[in-house]
Amino acid sequence: MLVQFYNVSKIYANGVKALDDISIKIDGGEFVFLMGPSGAGKSTMIKMLYREEIPSRGQIFVASRSLVRMKKKEIPALRRNIGVVFQDFKLLENKTVYENVSFAMEVVGANHREIKSRVIEVIKMVGLHGKEKSLPGELSGGEQQRVGIARALTNRPLLLIADEPTGNLDMNTAQEIMELLFDINRKGTTVIMATHAWELVKAARKRVITLESGKIDSDINPGEFTLCK
Amino acid sequence: MQIRNAVYFFREACKSIARNHLLSIATVSTITICILILGMSVLITLNTSTFLDSLESDVEIMAYLDQDLDNAGVKDVQEKLESLAGIETITFVSREQALKDMQETLGKKDYDLESTLGKNPLPDSFEIKATDSHDVPDLAVKIEKIYGIYKVNYGKGIVEQLFSTARWVRVVSLVFIFLLALGAIFLIATTIRLAIFARRKEIYLMKLIGSTDWFIRWPFFIEGIGLGSLGSLLSIIILAAAYGSLLSRVDTILFMPLVSGTNVLINLYLSLFAAGAVLGIIGTGISINRFLDV
Ligand SMILES: Nc1ncnc2c1ncn2[C@@H]1O[C@H](COP(=O)(O)OP(=O)(O)O)[C@@H](O)[C@H]1O
Ligand SMILES: [Mg+2]
Numbered sequence: 074m075l076v077q078f079y080n081v082s083k084i085y086a087n088g089v090k091a092l093d094d095i096s097i098k099i100d101g102g103e104f105v106f107l108m109g110p111s112g113a114g115k116s117t118m119i120k121m122l123y124r125e126e127i128p129s130r131g132q133i134f135v136a137s138r139s140l141v142r143m144k145k146k147e148i149p150a151l152r153r154n155i156g157v158v159f160q161d162f163k164l165l166e167n168k169t170v171y172e173n174v175s176f177a178m179e180v181v182g183a184n185h186r187e188i189k190s191r192v193i194e195v196i197k198m199v200g201l202h203g204k205e206k207s208l209p210g211e212l213s214g215g216e217q218q219r220v221g222i223a224r225a226l227t228n229r230p231l232l233l234i235a236d237e238p239t240g241n242l243d244m245n246t247a248q249e250i251m252e253l254l255f256d257i258n259r260k261g262t263t264v265i266m267a268t269h270a271w272e273l274v275k276a277a278r279k280r281v282i283t284l285e286s287g288k289i290d291s292d293i294n295p296g297e298f299t300l301c302k
Numbered sequence: 303m304q305i306r307n308a309v310y311f312f313r314e315a316c317k318s319i320a321r322n323h324l325l326s327i328a329t330v331s332t333i334t335i336c337i338l339i340l341g342m343s344v345l346i347t348l349n350t351s352t353f354l355d356s357l358e359s360d361v362e363i364m365a366y367l368d369q370d371l372d373n374a375g376v377k378d379v380q381e382k383l384e385s386l387a388g389i390e391t392i393t394f395v396s397r398e399q400a401l402k403d404m405q406e407t408l409g410k411k412d413y414d415l416e417s418t419l420g421k422n423p424l425p426d427s428f429e430i431k432a433t434d435s436h437d438v439p440d441l442a443v444k445i446e447k448i449y450g451i452y453k454v455n456y457g458k459g460i461v462e463q464l465f466s467t468a469r470w471v472r473v474v475s476l477v478f479i480f481l482l483a484l485g486a487i488f489l490i491a492t493t494i495r496l497a498i499f500a501r502r503k504e505i506y507l508m509k510l511i512g513s514t515d516w517f518i519r520w521p522f523f524i525e526g527i528g529l530g531s532l533g534s535l536l537s538i539i540i541l542a543a544a545y546g547s548l549l550s551r552v553d554t555i556l557f558m559p560l561v562s563g564t565n566v567l568i569n570l571y572l573s574l575f576a577a578g579a580v581l582g583i584i585g586t587g588i589s590i591n592r593f594l595d596v
Contacts, residue, residue: 179310
């Protein structure tokens, strides 16, 4: 069991109830979609996984560690096991592709040799070989997201979480990014992806957790698909 | 701190200084000016207080004895003086000695003062030095009450004025130095705040990737300390050159001897350098935790 939510509720400081009594379990190696309309609470769940937000009630465990009881100084160790991919890529505009990826290893204090071989490896893995010296501004949206994914992968995370990673991309590019994420999942990394794009989810045949106004609407495994919608 | 991390921190600090080079130059020059004025006021304070100390330690009490006191009476007075607390030395000056001294002061050795005056008009006296010259006014009051003492003189008024002048010089320089230090801290804090603001996205990413807070802070501290030290270094160079050339030309200003001990000056310059670094640390410390709370 890699991720567990036990009766998690989240009420923001302004009184908005973003999550209401959520309980889920996700095994290592799974690929899980978090689906739901805008405002359903997907990002809130995602942010809780890397402890940018903490639950107002309930417990969350990642790799058997309670994120609620976790001390501040234990957070870096948790985050080194989680790669995060964003809708808006969050690349550093003045750094090259290579530097954007190596950045993730530098800031956790990895050594030079390690960095060099690993960065070249992940850049190849996401299909950007030859673009190492390009700046983000010189890349297409899909290529920029590949850099974002490469950065999330460099430190070999147990868990890759992606919040609407295809939200800024056209359908074809989105499909290519999906293929990349499936590929990463096949190699053993657990992937949790939030999205509201039903077309992508439908084609994927993976586990789908649907959220609606902060509550779990359904939790469907592949194979049960044909029955719904 | 591991070596390879240190290399990374220094590189990041240098990049940040170079990226905001205009602001960095402005900060360094302002710190230079601040520390320069700081150093000048310290030098002025140092010189005046050394001078005042030497003046203060010269303050003596003259206790004149009654003209008709006999030897036993003089001895009595001396014993009473010796029993007072806070006195360093007591020197008996006979009336004959006093006349000789006066004659010498007047500088006319061959001129017989005594025969001119008919008789020696001066009384016997004690020259008294206090352990702490600040006690002089109080001591004088006590001494005046001793039987057999006719008059006490210690430059009343002048002494008090000397002390209050010395106190004022110190207070004013301290206030001035304090305000300048605040200004320098504010500038460094602003520079670092801007440097952090320029990199807030990077810092957010670093936090999410799993950097420790200190890993994120170090480059900014190095930047702040670097700016502070660079500014103080420049001001020390200017100050040392200026004061050195002043010393090579004159050794007193308005009768005030200039402090010229190498040790004193080296300590001053080292302290100013440390002050620059400390200002850098404080300034950075004020701004450092912005954007770190993710
Ligand atoms: N930091 C916040 N402060 C207050 N309310 C928030 C905050 N973040 C999200 N919300 C609210 O919580 C609800 C769920 O938001 P979110 O988790 O972003 O949903 P989704 O990602 O599914 O669109 C929304 O009503 C949103 O307005
Ligand atoms: Mg969202």
